[in-house]
Amino acid sequence: MPRWGMVIDLDKCFACQSCTAACRMENNTPVAGQDQAEMGRAILWNEVLPFVEGEYPNIVETMIPRPCMHCDNPACIKVCPVQATFKNEEGVVLVDYDRCIGCRLCTVACPYTVRYFNWYQPEWPEALKEHLNPEPEVKPRPKGVVEKCTFCTQRLRKAREEAEAAGRVFNATDYIPACVQTCTGHARYFGDLDDPNSLVSKLAHSPRAFRLFEELGTQPKVYYLKQG
Amino acid sequence: MPITNRHEQTILAPIRRVGMGDYLLWGSLLVLMLAGLGAWIWQYIEGLGITGMNRPVYWGVYITNFVFFIGLAHSGTFISAILRVAGQSWRAPLTRAAEAITLFSLPFGAGSILIDMGHPERILNLIFYGRFQSPIMWDVTAVGLYMLSSIVFFYLSLLPDIALCRDRLTDVPNWQKRMYKVLALGWKDSPEQYHRLEKVLDGMAVFMTMLVVTVHTVVSWLFGMTVQPGWHTALIGPFFLLGAILSGTAAVVIALALLRKVYHLEEVLHNGLFNSLRKLLITFILGWLYMMIAEHLTIGYASMHEEMVVLNDKFSGTYSLVFWNMTVLVFFVPLLIFIFKGKNNVGWMVFASVLINIGMWMERYIVIIPTETSPRLFHEMGGGSYLPALPEVLITIACFAGLVFLYALFTRFFPIIPIWETAESLPGHAHNAEPAPVSSTATGD
Ligand code: SF4
Ligand code: SF4
Numbered sequence: 001m002p003r004w005g006m007v008i009d010l011d012k013c014f015a016c017q018s019c020t021a022a023c024r025m026e027n028n029t030p031v032a033g034q035d036q037a038e039m040g041r042a043i044l045w046n047e048v049l050p051f052v053e054g055e056y057p058n059i060v061e062t063m064i065p066r067p068c069m070h071c072d073n074p075a076c077i078k079v080c081p082v083q084a085t086f087k088n089e090e091g092v093v094l095v096d097y098d099r100c101i102g103c104r105l106c107t108v109a110c111p112y113t114v115r116y117f118n119w120y121q122p123e124w125p126e127a128l129k130e131h132l133n134p135e136p137e138v139k140p141r142p143k144g145v146v147e148k149c150t151f152c153t154q155r156l157r158k159a160r161e162e163a164e165a166a167g168r169v170f171n172a173t174d175y176i177p178a179c180v181q182t183c184t185g186h187a188r189y190f191g192d193l194d195d196p197n198s199l200v201s202k203l204a205h206s207p208r209a210f211r212l213f214e215e216l217g218t219q220p221k222v223y224y225l226k227q228g
Numbered sequence: 229m230p231i232t233n234r235h236e237q238t239i240l241a242p243i244r245r246v247g248m249g250d251y252l253l254w255g256s257l258l259v260l261m262l263a264g265l266g267a268w269i270w271q272y273i274e275g276l277g278i279t280g281m282n283r284p285v286y287w288g289v290y291i292t293n294f295v296f297f298i299g300l301a302h303s304g305t306f307i308s309a310i311l312r313v314a315g316q317s318w319r320a321p322l323t324r325a326a327e328a329i330t331l332f333s334l335p336f337g338a339g340s341i342l343i344d345m346g347h348p349e350r351i352l353n354l355i356f357y358g359r360f361q362s363p364i365m366w367d368v369t370a371v372g373l374y375m376l377s378s379i380v381f382f383y384l385s386l387l388p389d390i391a392l393c394r395d396r397l398t399d400v401p402n403w404q405k406r407m408y409k410v411l412a413l414g415w416k417d418s419p420e421q422y423h424r425l426e427k428v429l430d431g432m433a434v435f436m437t438m439l440v441v442t443v444h445t446v447v448s449w450l451f452g453m454t455v456q457p458g459w460h461t462a463l464i465g466p467f468f469l470l471g472a473i474l475s476g477t478a479a480v481v482i483a484l485a486l487l488r489k490v491y492h493l494e495e496v497l498h499n500g501l502f503n504s505l506r507k508l509l510i511t512f513i514l515g516w517l518y519m520m521i522a523e524h525l526t527i528g529y530a531s532m533h534e535e536m537v538v539l540n541d542k543f544s545g546t547y548s549l550v551f552w553n554m555t556v557l558v559f560f561v562p563l564l565i566f567i568f569k570g571k572n573n574v575g576w577m578v579f580a581s582v583l584i585n586i587g588m589w590m591e592r593y594i595v596i597i598p599t600e601t602s603p604r605l606f607h608e609m610g611g612g613s614y615l616p617a618l619p620e621v622l623i624t625i626a627c628f629a630g631l632v633f634l635y636a637l638f639t640r641f642f643p644i645i646p647i648w649e650t651a652e653s654l655p656g657h658a659h660n661a662e663p664a665p666v667s668s669t670a671t672g673d
Contacts, residue, residue: 081364102346119277144346
């Protein structure tokens, strides 16, 4: 069983936000509109966040793309009262939209603020509505539930189905999430962290590798390669 | 020998005198409650988007209300259970007035969680899929148990008085007589019954005392179990508990003073009672200050980066106005009032108690919101912000109106001073009547 993980090379990322856009098209996240976005209610499973260190004018700015960290010891799962959020056997943290009661304890518990709440019924302008991804995993979520990055779980299922149809064994390299596929700077790597020969596992062990808030013990499966 | 209590007529008088004023009060409270209900239906249809909540402030005044109302509820249990266990006989006349606050604020505490949920109709998932790893389940269990045992405790100690109403209130409408008859469960006023009743109440009091500690600690763990700066401290449990008892006891002062004034109960609710409560309140305020200093000094001295972001926000940032008003106006001022003005002066005491309760609400708010506006990833980017929106205001007002409504209604149909517990003589008991008349076993000896 693979243990899916991601590595993002901050040297290669130039904050073009293609990943954010690709994620939205792949996962049908609703259009919030300007007023809602200003209130902090936009749903973006992936964001590129600016981190500024130092005082002006001596500042260092790092742009950090931030999907869900798919923690191995996730703060969100511990607190969910109905197990609406859970980790599957491949280490991917998912949400059951039909079970979530919308208590938002997971959203306040996640140290990475990556969980989004559906404040309203999701909406799209007509033109976009025609292009929604038809996969069942990403059908529009109801209002009142929590959602977040799934490492494009629908793509994994499809990759498995394709491998089966073609009569070959499924290989970890058959599947990558939309953000990894789109990344203009080739900054994102994806694969099986448990396979010592995989590129992600090698990169995750590089001296440049770090994880966000490692000290919290959440054991994220998203690694970053230090800038510079 | 039947119950004799020389204050019986005074205590029963409010039940006989329901007037225009009452209907006006009930009516206006009902209007406020309906407005809140309307807001809730609106929110249910539209989604929680009509509130001021956002990301990262996923929780707002609903959760603040939850903590506050559960805290208020601790008044009754503190006065009647803890003081019963401690054998404090002076508490007898106030027990019911205090317990009624417990009983009528719990539904609004528990209800606030329901109001806050994105899918309240899925509440049964808690039973189908509930898992005890989650602090929400701890809360549901603890508050549920607390509600249930409060109802039983309250009802049991009300039983002899319902029977008394049934036997002695012959001039009330027929439906009311029937109500007393049904609710009295055939209570016969026999010495054996009193004996058993007091035994049960004593036993329950011990259980309720444990429950009171558990409940508010568990409420605080909703926050304390996360790793978020400002919340993740072991002190949060005792701090919440002490705050709860402080606001609860202050609420008792307010309720007693109102009852005494409106229902002319000066003889029964004498100044001595208020003076005893005053001493308790001074102790609790000092305890609260102690916790406040212990908590903030530990955080400030160690100065860990993300903790300091939250702390600075409270001390000198966005929330400094609320924070300092809360501490100075609402804790130091009441403390001074209680020490220098409060003795034998109910007016000053009520004023200070009102300040305390406003302060405790603010305190809950200030514990919850600043941590949310500065989660680790956000404070790098300037943080979030939150202001309650109209539906939240309406629903909050409705909750408070609901509490007052239930309380006011209750006091017009049932004796708010326990007649049997303050009686000079009970069937099968010898009694000493002075200075504060209580039943001998209710003192816990
Ligand atoms: S990053 Fe947050 S939402 Fe994702 S697995 Fe970790 S705790 Fe859960
Ligand atoms: S909001 Fe949903 S997923 Fe999150 S803890 Fe509550 S029930 Fe679980």
